[in-house]
Each structure stands twice: as C-alpha cells, then as structure tokens.
Amino acid sequence: MRAEVMRQKxxxxxxxxRVAHSYSGGELFNEVSLRLAPGSFHFLTxxxxxxxxxxxxxxxxxxxxxxxxxxxxxEDVRQMSRDDIALTRRRVGxxxxxxxxxxxxxxxxxLALPLTVSGHEALDDDANLKELMGWVGLTTRAxxxxxxxxxxxxxxxxxxxxxxxSPDVILADEPTGNVDxxxxxxxxxxxxELNRMGKTIMIATHDLGLIRAAKNHxxxxxxxxxxxxxxxxxxxx
Amino acid sequence: MSxxxxxxxxxxxxxxxxxxxxxxxFTVRLTVFSAAAMAFLVVFALALSLAxxxxxxxxxxxxxxxxxxxISAPAEQMAAQTEAALNVLRTTEGVxxxxxxxxxxxxxxxxxxxxPELPLDALPLPQMIEVIETxxxxxxxxxxxxxxxxxxxxxxxxxxxxxxxxxxxxxxLLLLGWVSIVLIAxxxxxxxxxxxxxxxxxxxxxxxxxRLVGARDSYIAQAFMRRFTLRALAGAAGGTxxxxxxxxLLPSASEEGGFLTGLGLQGAHWFLLILIPILAAVVAFFAxxxxxxxxxxxxx
Numbered sequence: 340m341r342a343e344v345m346r347q348k349x350x351x352x353x354x355x356x357r358v359a360h361s362y363s364g365g366e367l368f369n370e371v372s373l374r375l376a377p378g379s380f381h382f383l384t385x386x387x388x389x390x391x392x393x394x395x396x397x398x399x400x401x402x403x404x405x406x407x408x409x410x411x412x413x414e415d416v417r418q419m420s421r422d423d424i425a426l427t428r429r430r431v432g433x434x435x436x437x438x439x440x441x442x443x444x445x446x447x448x449x450l451a452l453p454l455t456v457s458g459h460e461a462l463d464d465d466a467n468l469k470e471l472m473g474w475v476g477l478t479t480r481a482x483x484x485x486x487x488x489x490x491x492x493x494x495x496x497x498x499x500x501x502x503x504x505s506p507d508v509i510l511a512d513e514p515t516g517n518v519d520x521x522x523x524x525x526x527x528x529x530x531x532e533l534n535r536m537g538k539t540i541m542i543a544t545h546d547l548g549l550i551r552a553a554k555n556h557x558x559x560x561x562x563x564x565x566x567x568x569x570x571x572x573x574x575x576x
Numbered sequence: 577m578s579x580x581x582x583x584x585x586x587x588x589x590x591x592x593x594x595x596x597x598x599x600x601x602f603t604v605r606l607t608v609f610s611a612a613a614m615a616f617l618v619v620f621a622l623a624l625s626l627a628x629x630x631x632x633x634x635x636x637x638x639x640x641x642x643x644x645x646x647i648s649a650p651a652e653q654m655a656a657q658t659e660a661a662l663n664v665l666r667t668t669e670g671v672x673x674x675x676x677x678x679x680x681x682x683x684x685x686x687x688x689x690x691x692p693e694l695p696l697d698a699l700p701l702p703q704m705i706e707v708i709e710t711x712x713x714x715x716x717x718x719x720x721x722x723x724x725x726x727x728x729x730x731x732x733x734x735x736x737x738x739x740x741x742x743x744x745x746x747x748x749l750l751l752l753g754w755v756s757i758v759l760i761a762x763x764x765x766x767x768x769x770x771x772x773x774x775x776x777x778x779x780x781x782x783x784x785x786x787r788l789v790g791a792r793d794s795y796i797a798q799a800f801m802r803r804f805t806l807r808a809l810a811g812a813a814g815g816t817x818x819x820x821x822x823x824x825l826l827p828s829a830s831e832e833g834g835f836l837t838g839l840g841l842q843g844a845h846w847f848l849l850i851l852i853p854i855l856a857a858v859v860a861f862f863a864x865x866x867x868x869x870x871x872x873x874x875x876x
Contacts, residue, residue, distance in 0.1 A: 421873075422792050429790035439785045443598045452596065456791035500789065 351413060352377055352508050352539055353398050358407035360393055367393055371407070371569045373562070375508065375541065380534045380557050382550050383543040385564035391543040394564065395510045398541065399431045400424040412507075429457055432501025436513040438493045440485035446496055447472070447481040453504045468503065475499045475529065491522035498529060508539045515549055523549055531557045589802045597782055597799040603775040607804055610767040611811030611856045612818070614760050618852050619819025620839075621760065625753025626848075627839050632746030635739070641713075642735065645674075645705040649729035658703050661727045665707055668722070670714030677704045764808070764856060765863040772804055772867040780875075787875060797868035801861055808860030812853040820849055 352375045359369035367390035375381065375398075383391050396402040397409050400416050409416045411427050419427070440449045448455075451468055472478045475495040480488060488496065494514055501509055511530065515523030527549060534540045534557055544550070553559055563570045645665065649657045658676050665674035677685075682704060683692070716734050723730040776783065786796050823840045841848070 422794075425787070425790050425792040427790075428788065433788055435788075439781070439788060441596060441782055441785055444596065448595070452786070453789040455593070455596065456786055456789055456795055504790070 351375070351410065354408075354410040354413075355397070355404075356408040356410070358397065358404045358409055360390065360397065360402065361405045362393075366405075366567060368564055368567045368569060369406075373569060375539055377507065377539055378534070378537050379539050380531075380553075380559040381541040382553070382559055382561045383541060383564070384545060384547070384550070384561060387545065389564040391545075391564060392512055394569075395433070395512050395541070395543055398508075398510055399433055400427055429453065429504045430506050430508070432504070432506040432509040434494070434497045434501045434509065434511040434514050436516045438485070438497040440493070440496070440500075442485050445482050445484060446477060446488065449485060450496065450500045450503055453500060457504065471499045471502060490517040491519070491525070494518055494522070494526055495529070498526065502533070506538070508541070509533060511540070511542045513544055513546075514542060515544065515546055520548075524552060527553055528556075586798075586802060587806070590798070593795060593799040594803070596786060597779055597796075597803070599803065603771040603778075604807060606771045606774075607768055607807040607860070608811035608814075610764060610771070611808040611860070612815035614764040614767075615812035615815030615852050615856055616819040616822075618757055618760050618855075619816055619823065619849065621753050621756040622848060622852075623823055623839050623841055625750050625757070626841060626845050628746050628749035628753060630842070632743055632750060635746060636743045641709045641711075643707040643709065643714075643716075644733045644735070645707060645723065646702045646731045646733065647705070647727065647729050648702040648731070651700075653729070654703055657727050657729050658705065661705055661723060661730045664719075664722050664726055665705070668714055668719055670710050670712055671719075672708045672710045674705055674707045677706060761855060761859050765859045768804055768808060768860045768863040769867045772800060772864040773871065775800060775804075776868060776871040783872070783875060793869065793872040796872060797865060800868045801864045804864040805857050805861045809853050809857040812856030816849050816852045820846075 353373075354375070355371050355373040358371040360367050371394075383394060385391050393402060397404055397416075398411070400409075400411055400419060403409075403416055411419075412430065414423065414427075416424070441452070444452070447468065450472065451465070454465075454468075469478070472481060475498060477492060477496055477499065480492060480496075485493065485496070494517065498509075498511070498514070501511075509530070514526055514530075518526065523546070530540055530542065531553065542549075550559070550561055560571060645661050647654065647657050647661055662674055662676065665671050679697075682701065685704075716732065720732050723732055783796055826840050
C-alpha cells in the first residue's frame with residue numbers, strides 16, 4: 340500500500356487555487372490555495388459558520404467555487420459533467436455528521452449502495468462487505484434499519500459506506516459530533532488506520548481534543564478557516 | 577434487436593435500484609388512475625375518429641357518383657315526362673345508368689318520416705330518377721339545359737349542394753377525434769409529469785444520498801422512469817379493456833340507427849387498441865425522463 344502511495348506522490352488528489360466562495364452576497368472565504376497530497380492527513384477547524392462544510396463540498400464537487408479553481412484528480416470541477424462528478428464521488432468517500440442513510444434499506448444494503456449504483460451486482464455475501472462490517476464492528480447489525488442504530492453505530496456505518504469503493508480520499512464532516520468520547524476515539528483510530536493504509540484523510544471538526552489525540556498517533560496538518568482565510572497551524576497558507 | 581434488448585432490460589429493471597427508491601403511494605394511484613381514465617377516453621376518441629372516417633368515405637363515394645332527377649308534373653303527364661327524362665339521360669355522356677324509382681322504393685325512402693303505411697297513391701309525389709355517373713362524370717349544366725328543353729318538370733340534383741358540407745362535417749369530426757387523442761396524450765403526459773415531480777420531491781433525500789455515493793443521473797432517473805412507465809402501461813391497459821367492453825355494449829350499426837350506432841370499431845381496427853397502452857407507456861417514459869432530469873439538474 341505504501342508503494343502505491345509513493346507511486347501517487349507526484350499526483351494531486353485535490354487542489355484549490357485562489358478559491359473564493361460566497362453565499363448570497365456573503366463571502367465565506369477567499370484566496371484559498373491548497374493541495375491534498377496522497378496519503379496525507381488533514382484536520383480542518385474553525386468556528387461554526389466559518390465554511391468547513393462548504394470547503395468539504397467543494398472538495399467532492401457538490402459545489403463550484405465562486406472564483407478560483409478547484410481540481411479533483413487533476414480535473415477542473417467547472418469542466419466536469421454531472422456524470423464526471425458522480426464518477427469522482429466513487430473515488431472520494433464522504434462521511435457526514437448526519438450520516439444520510441436510506442431508512443428503508445438494511446444496514447448491509449446501505450453499505451452496499453455505492454457498489455449498487457456503480458453497477459456491481461448485489462453482493463449480500465460479498466467478502467469485502469463482510470470484512471468491512473467486521474472492521475467497524477457492525478457484523479451483528481447487518482439486518483438492522485438505520486433508525487434502529489445508535490449514533491456511534493451510524494457514524495461507523497457511514498465510515499464503512501465511504502470505504503466500500505476503496506476511495507483515494509476520505510472526507511469526514513464532524514464525524515464525532517454526535518458520539519461520546521470513547522466512540523470518537525474509536526472512530527479516530529479507524530481513520531488513522533485507514534491513513535496508514537494509504538488513504539488521504541480530511542476531517543472537518545471543531546473538537547480540539549480529537550485533534551490533540553490524533554497528533555499523538557499520526558502526522559497531521561491542521562488547517563483553520565479564520566477571517567475568511569485558510570491558515571496552517573496559526574499561519575496563512 | 578438491440579432496441580428490443582434495451583426494452584426488455586428496461587422492463588426487467590435493476591432490482592437494487594428499484595429497492596433504493598421507495599414507492600410513494602399517492603403517485604402510484606394517481607398515475608394508474610390517470611392512465612386508465614385517459615386510455616378509456618382514447619378508446620372512444622379513436623372509435624369516433626374511425627367511424628367518422630368511414631362515414632366520410634362512404635358518403636363521399638356514394639354521393640360523388642350519383643345524382644337524382646325529380647319530375648314534378650300533373651299525374652297524366654308523369655309517365656311521359658319520366659320516359660322523356662330517361663331518354664335524355666340515356667343519351668347523355670357520363671351517365672352510366674338511370675332508372676325511375678318504383679313506388680315501393682319511394683315508400684321506403686319516406687318511411688322513416690311518415691311511417692310504412694304511407695298511401696303514396698293519394699299523394700302528389702314527384703317521380704324520382706336515380707342517376708349513376710361514370711368515373712368521368714357528366715356535365716351538370718349541359719344536362720340541366722337539355723332537361724329544361726325536353727322535360728319541363730324535371731329538376732336535376734347532383735348532391736353537390738349538400739354533399740360538400742356533409743363530407744366536410746364528417747372530415748371535421750375525424751380531425752376532432754385525432755385532435756382529442758393528441759390532447760389526451762398531452763394531458764396524460766402533464767399528469768404523469770406532475771406525479772413524477774411529486775415522487776421526486778418526496779424522494780429528495782434518497783436522491784441526495786444516491787448522488788453522494790456516486791450514482792449517475794441516468795441511474796437515478798431510470799428507477800423513476802421504469803416505475804412510471806410500467807404504471808402507465810398497466811393503467812392504460814385496464815382503461816383500454818374497459819373502453820373496449822363499453823364499445824362492445826354499444827348497439828351494432830344499422831340503417832335505422834344511422835351514424836350513432838356505427839360508433840364501434842370494425843375488423844382490424846380492434847387491433848389498434850393494443851397501441852393505446854403502448855402509447856401511454858411511451859408518453860409516461862418521456863414525461864418522467866423530462867421531470868427526472870429537470871429535477872436532478874437542480875441538485876448537486
């Protein structure tokens with residue numbers, strides 16, 4: 340896996356070039372330039388409303404910047420068709436705070452949804468799926484419906500769904516927002532483990548305790564959106 | 577062959593995609609009911625169109641090659657004038673045949689208005705002569721002049737005066753029937769579009785999740801399109817069946833009943849009914865496709 344990371348070192352997974360984004364007249368941030376290298380680990384912090392979620396949405400093509408250029412896998416999002424965006428999302432796993440499951444499908448079916456929509460056969464007995472459910476500790480909950488899951492189980496399930504397509508990048512928006520400290524540590528451990536397997540991780544969080552805990556185990560860059568600028572550990576990027 | 581394969585694949589569908597999009601109850605009922613009601617109306621519009629078409633053709637054919645000479649004369653001159661008129665007609669270019677109607681035939685013509693026991697002998701009725709034209713037809717003005725010179729009581733009626741409006745009315749009815757079918761198809765499309773929009777709005781969260789995990793618009797749209805197309809097909813099949821049964825219950829065509837009893841379908845025209853559910857399915861397919869793509873374009 341490390342060899343794969345080394346092979347990709349020269350590639351830019353996600354790149355921001357003098358990006359600004361505004362909502363109905365109000366500017367969230369501007370002049371943001373950033374490059375997510377393969378195998379890197381980033382935290383994105385900032386006060387509520389500073390634009391962390393918007394920043395992540397720009398990273399997976401859910402939004403187009405007001406100005407500047409966002410490139411995902413070296414393609415300008417402005418030039419990408421809707422199909423291109425869909426294909427890109429198969430390479431970018433996204434974990435939301437509210438998880439976003441289909442409540443009428445079982446957990447197993449929800450986790451297999453990325454496989455299903457990308458044309459794979461329904462894989463009820465798929466080994467990867469079983470392994471993934473075991474990895475996040477949800478094997479016994481496979482047939483449960485999402486409303487029957489606890490907050491921690493939902494977050495782990497969301498992480499598993501984000502991983503099922505073996506994406507290059509994992510973006511997590513406040514993944515520990517709805518869980519207790521113990522569960523947040525467990526999720527963090529899973530994310531660090533993924534990073535060690537070569538995945539590029541970006542976590543948007545306002546939980547500084549989580550960042551401190553992570554820094555003991557992984558070399559992470561901490562980015563902060565403050566006063567409409569993206570800063571690195573206290574300095575402008 | 578590949579088109580057939582595509583249609584079969586579409587009808588079979590993707591079970592997983594179907595499962596991902598939950599059905600919304602009222603849109604199911606709305607689509608099936610609309611398609612059934614519209615198909616029922618199309619059956620009658622089609623029957624009306626085809627009956628009007630038949631009528632227009634028949635009247636056009638029958639009347640175009642026939643004319644009538646009416647002789648009004650005192651009783652003692654009637655036979656002589658009739659014979660004189662027949663002589664003129666037999667020597668007129670463009671007249672294939674001419675014959676005087678018998679009393680029984682004249683009675684049959686008047687029976688619908690005066691009843692079968694009409695005492696024709698007691699009435700001063702004109703003598704009617706039926707004239708059949710050749711394909712090239714005769715010179716009406718020339719014949720009128722000859723009849724005026726040789727048979728003072730004869731009046732030529734080549735039906736042109738009322739044939740035109742009658743055939744025009746039947747043709748208008750035919751057009752009206754087809755316009756109705758087109759309007760019904762458009763209304764069906766509009767209703768299915770509304771139902772599809774409602775279903776898409778109700779499933780906004782499902783669509784958002786599917787987009788998030790990498791579903792293409794065509795994949796999401798397909799699930800809705802297949803569902804609405806099959807519902808429209810089933811509803812229209814039911815409506816067509818009921819329409820066909822209703823047509824069968826109409827009185828059969830008869831001389832006495834005239835136009836109103838000839839509304840049913842005849843012969844191979846019954847097979848046209850098969851096209852109605854297919855047309856409904858095609859309309860539903862494109863209406864849902866348009867609605868789905870419009871909705872999806874507005875989502876990230």
